[in-house]
Amino acid sequence: MPTADLVITGAHVRTLDPRRPYARAVAVRDGLIAAVGDESDVRDWRGPGTEVVDLAGAWLTPGLVDSHSHPVWGLDLATGLDLSTVRDLDELRAALATAERTNGWVLGFGLDHNVFGGRPVDRALIEDVLKGAPAFLRLYDGHSALVTETALKAADITGPRTFAQRSHLATDADGRLTGHLVEHAAMDLVVAVLPKPSYAGRRARLAELLSSMAATGLTGAHVMDLGDLDLIEAVAQETVLPLRLGFHPWCMPGADERALEELVALQGRGGRHWRVSGVKFFMDGTVEGGTAWLEHPDCHGQGTDAFWPDPAAYSDAVRHLHRAGVRTATHAIGDAAVRHVLDTVASLGPGGRLAHRVEHVESAPDDTLERIARLGVIASMQPPHTEYTQADGSDEWSLRLGEERASRAWRLRDLRDAGAIVALGSDWPIAHYDARTVLATARTPRGAASARAGLTGVQALEGCTTHAALAAGEATVAGRITAGFRADLTALSLDLVEAPADEITEASVALTVTGGHITHRGI
Template sequence: MAPQADLLLTNAHLRTMTGQEPEATALAVTDGRITAIGDTATLVQDCAGPRTERLDLAGATVTPGLVDSHSHPVWGLRMATGADLTGVQDLDALRDALRRAERIDGWVVGWGLDHNAFGGRPLHRDLVEDVLDGAPTFLRLYDGHSALVSGAALTAAGITGPRSFAQRSEIVRGPDGRLTGHLIEHAAMDLVDAVVPTPSYEERRTGLVDLLTAMAATGLTGAHVMDGSGLDLLAAVEEETELPLRLTLAPWCMPGVDAAGLDELVALQRERGRNWRVGGVKFFMDGTVEGGTAWLEHPDCHGQGTEAFWPDPAAYSAAVRHLHAAGVRTATHAIGDAAVRHVLDTVEALGASGRGAHRIEHIESVPDDTLPRFAALGVTASMQPPHTAYTKGDHSDEWSKRLGDERAARAWRTRDLRAAGATLALGSDWPIAPYDVRRVLAMARVPEGAAGPGQGLTGLEALEGVTAHAAAAAGEADTTGRIAVGLRADLTVLGLDPVTAPADELAEAPVLLTTVGGRITHRTR
């Protein structure tokens, strides 16, 4: 007989993701694990007791807990500071938004700005400086890899000219020799970001808990955090309360790292709390198409994209080998075809031991011959369906124009990668795109923009991308990602079946319940 349950879900429709759906309508949870699956009457009789919380789901669908396979909840709070510019469509709207923007300690700060808003013009502070009243200004572009800053911000950061960096970064100077205020990639942006006003600890703590609570309300029970920001904040929050999501973090490894630095990343893998842990390392092999820093096999329309983020790509491969030998999983940001190919080559050189331990993030445009290599090498494809919304089907957007029609026609090949047998983990990349996992599922089935409907997944494949395949991507297939006895009770309950419901209905599906280890983190009944 099963032990007395802490939580008993009855009259439910189960999507177990085990490949063989049982004739069952109930499940029991004890001490954070699924302890029984069966029909409602039997489990009520065998598992219910005085301390059991019983929830009648009235036919709602229970899935394994939905996981965002690429997110930045702590770093993202810093990125998503100030004016929300995600709705800005053109330069006039941007100028109006900046006029009205609330100052933060005298600064104008904004985020989420679409490259398309500039209408093909080169990014330049002259386009907006006259509406800023001299205020230092820091505007993040939506891709998170570039920013536009004012002259006052350059002065505040002590920037008077171009600089050399250990990674692919640039302080852009115009044809007239003046600094344009366009900062490309992390090292350049960090120079100004270091002097931008920062929120207090209390603001960060409250913001993080509120954000994770809102994420849980969309059905999320976990996230793969593609940075190592805020380990101290996570630990401090857990001294006061419980995290609403289970987080797996991958701190960054940047060009110029030495053996001691790599060993520090290995040691970081021991850091963990109740509902967070360090579980990997994040690399960048390139930047973004719109910023001209995606590593391409052929230049983009501006003659850019021919350089890797690591000036010496062989040094990247050596760093991966070092971490792999220590048993550390890696995730590599690779958007362009040359970047993706180099990561695949690096994993192939690891031999059989590399299977299942490494993943590639984003994969925005790749040729046919790379597709079967993901399955052959056991490399997870981690992709973000909402990113397709920044492009257009007619290729008139900045991403498509930079790549040209041939490469834009092979955009976000989720369907092709699944057909080739790849493990395909899905995420949002918040704050680059909205975190609502229902939208991720819907857009995986009906991709927008340059990707087009031909790259759409089935309802089951999309659900696998945020459950079973997400678990495999994190090396947790034996503990989560399915509904089975003995696995963690990370569960999502939706008011409709995410496999069979139309995509537009799924995007607004009622989220009735989410649990992390059997602990209820969101409920509407």
């Protein structure tokens, strides 16, 4: 073979290629895997310009991929005060009382619904400590926010509004706006008047974020929004993106044929390590926010509506995109939402297999699991979300669903046992992007899902490699270490398959390689 650009040796290689499951060395040329072999092969691969990396016994796997993330849009979501460690209302009030102002505003993110202890999310609980400052606090789920009266006034919001999508401005029994903005259209009213970071600041934060992601072993992410393609393009022209990014612009209720054709036209736009490669839909919201679409109301009498006021219009949009060869991913948390996605894919016929995804699937009855597998719908799931629940059922997610539905939490292993493809991710910034945490919690789910069997070590690894590649339509070029596949590689200090789950989160990342470029070096 021609001289390699990069040779990795001294490794325990898990290729996930059934023809050769294990190896000791890998050669890379022009961004692709050129050869897979043993230590004795290395001398034939080396040349004057070859970089040789000795992993000294570290474990090399196909590059880890986050199958659901928001690395560009998330820069705006994860702005201001990090409230993710706040556990009760007293802690929240204390944090807000001393919070820094951004152009006079208090901005925060990661606020857990459980902080309110079952009380309605209401600005009256925090306004006194803010002393009149406008505030915009995103709840952890990314589907709602709490704002103050001065923030409402800044956005010229004086009463309820009507939206094309299922979204609303919450009010109390007297019709007073509580400041709880539910779903995207409601939040966007205030987002429009928030202080905006500089372009240079966002650019620097993006570069730093992607490098930090690569330092956890990530080589790619399925981006579930359009982000800012101009920003991505500018950064990609300056440097090699540490992660390979596949963007899925949103299709929202009210989209007409022209809007759908614009989404089709966006497909394929890209550059080195980034590309528009699908479309994202929302079929519902979140359990905690009362906007998950359920077959029976939640314990507050909510959750009976789809995000699309006309669910049939959603199905028509998916069929339009499918005919154009566009892959889709649909946010569906509640059982009714998941069922409608499956009905839609079933209407596509055999051509729908492994071309469409359902995101989250937080609570699903038995028949749904079998149907996901039979229809070839890819289940994209985020194991770290289980940490927002409690094993004793005292959290808002469990209380809203009730015992029976909460017992069906995050059925990762059940889906795999049914024969489904299960791609794993973090949903950053909803949960931390660390790939090691995704793998560990997939094997040992937390909270409401803690009584369930987790994935095996190899199933978890597949969720971030071979199954992630299937979810992206890239199974013939990615997800395995084999000649001709992309040189996306991750090396850690321990075996992701055999090591105990609790040790994985502490594993050292020895090397991350994306497209043949070393993006993180820990050795």
